Amino acid sequence: MxxxxxxxxxxxxxxxxxxxxxxxxxxxxxxxxxFQEQLRAGDLSQxxxxxxxxxxxxxxxxxxxxxxxxxxxPELLVKAIKxxxxxxxxxxxxxxxxxEALEAGLGAYEGKALVxxxxxxxxxxxxxxPLVKKHNAAILALANDETGIPATxxxxxxxxxxxxxxxxxxxxxxxxxxxxxLAMTVGADPDAVNITLETVHLIxxxxxxxxxxxxxxxxxxxxxxxAVNSAFLPMAMAAGLTSAIMDSRTAEIVASVRAxxxxxxxxxxxxxxxxxxxxxxxxA
Amino acid sequence: MxxxxxxxxxxxxxxxxxxxxxxxxxxxxxxxxxFQEQLRAGDLSQxxxxxxxxxxxxxxxxxxxxxxxxxxxPELLVKAIKxxxxxxxxxxxxxxxxxEALEAGLGAYEGKALVxxxxxxxxxxxxxxPLVKKHNAAILALANDETGIPATxxxxxxxxxxxxxxxxxxxxxxxxxxxxxLAMTVGADPDAVNITLETVHLIxxxxxxxxxxxxxxxxxxxxxxxAVNSAFLPMAMAAGLTSAIMDSRTAEIVASVRAxxxxxxxxxxxxxxxxxxxxxxxxA
Numbered sequence: 001m002x003x004x005x006x007x008x009x010x011x012x013x014x015x016x017x018x019x020x021x022x023x024x025x026x027x028x029x030x031x032x033x034x035f036q037e038q039l040r041a042g043d044l045s046q047x048x049x050x051x052x053x054x055x056x057x058x059x060x061x062x063x064x065x066x067x068x069x070x071x072x073x074p075e076l077l078v079k080a081i082k083x084x085x086x087x088x089x090x091x092x093x094x095x096x097x098x099x100e101a102l103e104a105g106l107g108a109y110e111g112k113a114l115v116x117x118x119x120x121x122x123x124x125x126x127x128x129x130p131l132v133k134k135h136n137a138a139i140l141a142l143a144n145d146e147t148g149i150p151a152t153x154x155x156x157x158x159x160x161x162x163x164x165x166x167x168x169x170x171x172x173x174x175x176x177x178x179x180x181x182l183a184m185t186v187g188a189d190p191d192a193v194n195i196t197l198e199t200v201h202l203i204x205x206x207x208x209x210x211x212x213x214x215x216x217x218x219x220x221x222x223x224x225x226x227a228v229n230s231a232f233l234p235m236a237m238a239a240g241l242t243s244a245i246m247d248s249r250t251a252e253i254v255a256s257v258r259a260x261x262x263x264x265x266x267x268x269x270x271x272x273x274x275x276x277x278x279x280x281x282x283x284a
Numbered sequence: 285m286x287x288x289x290x291x292x293x294x295x296x297x298x299x300x301x302x303x304x305x306x307x308x309x310x311x312x313x314x315x316x317x318x319f320q321e322q323l324r325a326g327d328l329s330q331x332x333x334x335x336x337x338x339x340x341x342x343x344x345x346x347x348x349x350x351x352x353x354x355x356x357x358p359e360l361l362v363k364a365i366k367x368x369x370x371x372x373x374x375x376x377x378x379x380x381x382x383x384e385a386l387e388a389g390l391g392a393y394e395g396k397a398l399v400x401x402x403x404x405x406x407x408x409x410x411x412x413x414p415l416v417k418k419h420n421a422a423i424l425a426l427a428n429d430e431t432g433i434p435a436t437x438x439x440x441x442x443x444x445x446x447x448x449x450x451x452x453x454x455x456x457x458x459x460x461x462x463x464x465x466l467a468m469t470v471g472a473d474p475d476a477v478n479i480t481l482e483t484v485h486l487i488x489x490x491x492x493x494x495x496x497x498x499x500x501x502x503x504x505x506x507x508x509x510x511a512v513n514s515a516f517l518p519m520a521m522a523a524g525l526t527s528a529i530m531d532s533r534t535a536e537i538v539a540s541v542r543a544x545x546x547x548x549x550x551x552x553x554x555x556x557x558x559x560x561x562x563x564x565x566x567x568a
Contacts, residue, residue, distance in 0.1 A: 190549040197522060218547065222554050223561035224539070231543035234515040235522040238481060255508070259515035263502065265474040270506050277507035 001175045003138050003210045003242075005061055005091035006112040012060050012091050014178070014210045014242050019266045020233075020257050021243035023093050023114070023212060024059030026050045027084065029068050036068045039076060047080050051088050057248030058258075062088060063116060064105075065095035074104035081108045093140075093245070099127045106135040114138045114212075116245070117180065120145035120159040122166075129170040138176040139167075140212055143199065149182060153198035156181065160203060178243070179203050180213045183232075185220040193218055193232065197239045204240030215244040226252050234260035285459045287422050287494045289345055289375035290396040296344050296375050298462070298494045298526050303550045304517075304541050305527035307377050307398070307496060308343030310334045311368070313352050320352045323360060331364050335372050341532030342542075346372060347400060348389075349379035358388035365392045377424075377529070383411045390419040398422045398496075400529070401464060404429035404443040404450075413454040422460040423451075424496055427483065433466060437482035440465065444487060462527070463487050464497045467516075469504040477502055477516065481523045488524030499528040510536050518544035 003014040014021045027050045029035040035046045054062055064084055066077040077096060084092060094105040095116040102115055117140040118128040125141075132139045141163045143156040150156045160179055167177050181199040184192040196218075203209055215236070219228035230253050233244065237260045248254055258276065261267045287298040298305045311334045313319040319330045338346055348368055350361040361380060368376060378389040379400040386399055401424040402412040409425075416423045425447045427440040434440045444463055451461050465483040468476040480502075487493055499520070503512035514537050517528065521544045532538055542560065545551045 186547055186549075187554050190552045193547040194549055222546075223558060224543075227536075227539045228543045228546065228557075230514065231518040231540045232547055234519045235544065235547065238519040238522060252511075255511045256515045259508075259512045260519070262506075262512065263470055263477040263516055263519065265470075265478055268474045270471050273512075274507060 001208050001210060003114075003175050003178060004112060005093075005114055005138060007085065007089050007091045008110045010089040010091065014212075016204060016208065016210070016240060016242060017266070018242070019261045019272070020237055020241075021060045021212075022058060022248050022254065022257060023061040023063050023243060023245040024054030024057065024248045025063045025214070025245045026054050026247050026249065027062055027080070028065035028095070030065065039066065039068050040071055044080060044083050047083055048087055051084055054248050055088055055090065057251070058254045059090065059248040061091045061093050061114065061243075063093040063095045063245055065116075066101070067096060067098070073098050073101040077101045077105045078108040081105050085110060094137075099131070102128065103131050106131055106137060109135075112136060112138065114140060114178065116140045117142055120163045120166075122146070125163070125166045129166060129172060132176070133170050133172050138178060139172070140178045140180055142180040143182055149184070151195070153195055153202055156195075156199045157202050157206065160207065160209075164207065174209070178210045178212045181211055181241075183213050183215060183217045183236075186218050186228075187221045193235070197235060200236055200239040200241050210242045211240065212243040212245060213241070215246050226250055229253050230256035233257050234263070237261075237264060285492050285494060287398075287459050287462060288396060289377075289398055289422060291369065291373050291375045292394045294373040294375065298496075300488060300492065300494070300524060300526060301550070302526070303545045303556070304521055304525075305344045305496075306342060306532050306538065306541060307345040307347050307527055307529040308338030308341065308532045309347045309498070309529045310338050310531050310533065311346055311364070312349035312379070314349065323350065323352050324355055328364060328367050331367055332371060335368055338532050339372055339374065341535070342538045343374065343532040345375050345377050345398065345527075347377040347379050347529055349400075350385070351380060351382070357382050357385040361385045361389045362392040365389050369394060378421075383415075386412065387415050390415055390421060393419075396420060396422065398424060398462065400424045401426055404447045406430070406450075409447070409450045413450060413456060416460070417454050417456050422462060423456070424462045424464055425451075426464040427466050433468070435479070437479055437486055440479075440483045441486050441490065444491065444493075448491065458493070462494045462496045463491075465495055465525075467497050467499060467501045467520075470502050470512075471505045477519070481519060484520055484523040484525050494526045495524065496527040496529060497525070499530050510534055513537050514540035517541050518547070521545075521548060
């Protein structure tokens with residue numbers, strides 16, 4: 001199954017037989033006071049810097065989040081999306097918890113966006129899926145619902161089955177659905193990653209669906225998080241994860257993803273890998 | 285299933301519910317001209333340096349190979365094993381393709397060694413397994429036989445079944461058998477790692493046997509081999525690999541292995557990981 005995301009001029013394909021898709025997550029003011037103040041003052045210059053850094057780091061898609069308290073988020077998100085489209089040809093992942101912001105962002109976007117995100121909760125799906133359908137977008141759906149984060153892989157699969165039914169009800173093509181299998185913090189639960197890996201494996205085997213998730217969560221609270229994240233992504237890719245929302249500025253983690261592409265046969269004869277590191281050697 | 289390796293004073297346990305066991309591979313003159321010349325002259329000072337570096341890097345077991353052309357390998361291996369035993373309490377993996385050297389080495393070793401290695405070839409097993417039994421050692425057996433390297437996981441499993449029969453015939457306890465599932469070079473075959481991972485998974489599921497392998501082979505001929513190896517080991521560990529023969533001097537790869545231990549639940553609450561990187565911060 002292939003999920004196609006598009007900007008006005010570029011297409012990115014997510015699939016189990018494709019190189020991993022890195023969704024650059026940094027274009028987001030959460031936890032960044034100065035960036036928030038700039039955005040409140042109508043200054044979007046940091047957006048441009050963040051875009052340039054994510055692109056330079058090797059992002060395939062750009063996640064755009066403009067969740068700033070005490071602002072008109074729909075208006076700000078539209079401005080940011082227009083700016084991002086003007087400086088990069090990468091497809092966009094429109095990231096908001098506010099329905100009106102998603103609607104405005106989808107209206108402003110020229111291409112096929114990924115919407116980040118819905119849960120398996122009925123009221124969220126009822127509000128978001130009609131927008132996804134109307135704008136011919138793809139949707140990232142988290143494998144949790146009204147009852148919270150399911151503790152086991154099997155319970156997460158039950159939520160996925162519920163999401164699939166809703167997708168069918170709204171006549172959205174199944175290839176436009178990405179599941180977030182939920183990566184919880186291993187420092188808080190030693191079995192957290194095993195449950196995530198089993199969920200990824202089951203989603204691939206049972207449904208063949210594509211997946212994405214925020215991958216850095218697993219290492220929360222631990223020292224040397226880059227090394228933990230670098231070890232996690234190849235495991236998740238081998239289990240069937242097809243993309244992740246991550247900060248592409250960390251070269252170590254991006255290299256780990258591209259090495260895993262090579263190891264799993266999605267970079268035949270290492271053509272991309274060799275080009276990448278031959279270039280780095282020349283630039284060094 | 286637990287494989288116990290022992291020196292005179294220390295035990296290491298290999299198992300599917302245990303932290304990964306790193307078998308330090310550097311105590312080996314292959315491809316090192318100066319080291320070979322020193323050994324021919326009876327100078328074993330480099331052995332001591334290599335042992336110290338492998339121990340400092342975090343090896344759990346030490347592989348000792350004294351394959352130098354135009355020397356009396358059994359005599360040299362005995363000397364090296366006695367030296368290694370005198371400076372380190374880590375268990376030893378006795379590494380030779382020469383039966384007489386394995387026999388001499390096992391005779392000199394005070395503990396329970398791992399013998400590296402036999403194949404599934406009848407004449408190799410007939411020669412080596414009686415020594416393994418006599419000295420109560422463990423044996424690493426490669427999943428290939430007279431017909432060469434099997435191209436598929438299923439064919440490698442057929443060889444494993446043949447090896448298991450031979451182990452039973454020689455009354456060697458099954459926990460003293462480690463299988464090498466064979467890691468071939470991904471630069472020469474894009475499907476090489478998928479076949480290895482499937483073999484690892486099947487050996488764990490069907491037999492519950494422990495495994496070890498030379499892990500650096502996968503990246504042969506590629507640039508930035510450390511990053512490739514660092515991505516490969518977590519994948520193989522998630523599939524069921526329980527130990528590897530590797531050079532522990534590369535901190536990036538050792539960190540990747542220890543991160544994977546943590547992610548897979550073999551370092552509960554990250555106790556080892558936190559100690560490791562807290563100490564590194566203090567030493568920096």
